[in-house]
Every structure is written in structure tokens, then in C-alpha cells.
Amino acid sequence: MKTSDLIWQDTQHQILFRLIDQIKEVPFDREILTRLYLYAEHHFSLEEAYMTKLNYPGEEAHVDAHNRFREELISMVETQGDMDSVLQESLSNFLSEWLKLHVLGIDKEFEKFVLESNVK
Numbered sequence: 001m002k003t004s005d006l007i008w009q010d011t012q013h014q015i016l017f018r019l020i021d022q023i024k025e026v027p028f029d030r031e032i033l034t035r036l037y038l039y040a041e042h043h044f045s046l047e048e049a050y051m052t053k054l055n056y057p058g059e060e061a062h063v064d065a066h067n068r069f070r071e072e073l074i075s076m077v078e079t080q081g082d083m084d085s086v087l088q089e090s091l092s093n094f095l096s097e098w099l100k101l102h103v104l105g106i107d108k109e110f111e112k113f114v115l116e117s118n119v120k
């Protein structure tokens with residue numbers, strides 16, 4: 001890990017990627033979706049609290065992106081249909097792609113802003 005990383009953010013992203021990976025595990029454990037939703041909420045809320053505290057100019061667009069992911073996760077948690085390994089795989093891939101783009105995109109910009117602000 002580079003010393004210039006925002007440690008809490010980086011650690012939480014790794015936990016999110018691990019949870020998303022567990023969706024692929026057979027037999028499927030539906031609990032994992034709830035755990036993912038709760039942890040994502042914890043993570044998004046923390047990022048958003050920093051944005052508010054620091055008057056981050058990109059806050060609105062960033063919160064919108066989080067909200068779309070929140071909705072995606074809620075509908076996954078609420079869907080009661082049967083799951084099979086193909087679905088598990090595609091769900092997990094979809095989520096990890098989304099998270100990767102988010103982490104490398106607007107999360108990086110936000111990280112830079114926080115690191116320059118001296119509030120870590």
C-alpha cells in the first residue's frame with residue numbers, strides 16, 4: 001500500500017470486494033447480500049460524512065452514484081428468486097465491475113481531495 005493512500009477507504013474497499021467475491025461461493029448464502037448491503041451502507045455513509053464535513057464540490061454527483069448502487073443492492077436483497085451458480089457469477093461480476101470503476105474513478109478524486117485537506 002502506498003503511504004499516500006487513504007487507509008480507511010482502501011481497507012473498506014477491500015472488504016467490499018471480498019464480500020462481492022463471496023456471492024460466487026457454492027452453496028449460495030443469501031445472507032451475504034444483506035451483509036454486503038449493510039457494509040456498503042456503512043462505507044458510503046462514511047465517505048458522504050467526509051464530503052459534507054469538507055464541503056466537497058463533487059458531493060452531489062458522488063452521492064447520486066452511491067444511491068444508484070444502494071438501489072441495486074436493495075433490489076438484490078429483496079429478490080427472492082432461485083439462485084444458481086451462473087446467476088451468482090454474473091451478479092458478482094456485475095457488482096465488482098461497478099465497484100472497480102467507482103473506486104478507480106470518483107473515489108480516487110475524492111481521496112485526493114481528502115488527502116490534500118489534512119482531515120483524514
Ligand SMILES: [Fe+2]
Pocket residue numbers: 009013043047103107
Ligand atoms: Fe468508496
Ligand SMILES: [Fe+2]
Pocket residue numbers: 044047062066102106107
Ligand atoms: Fe464512493
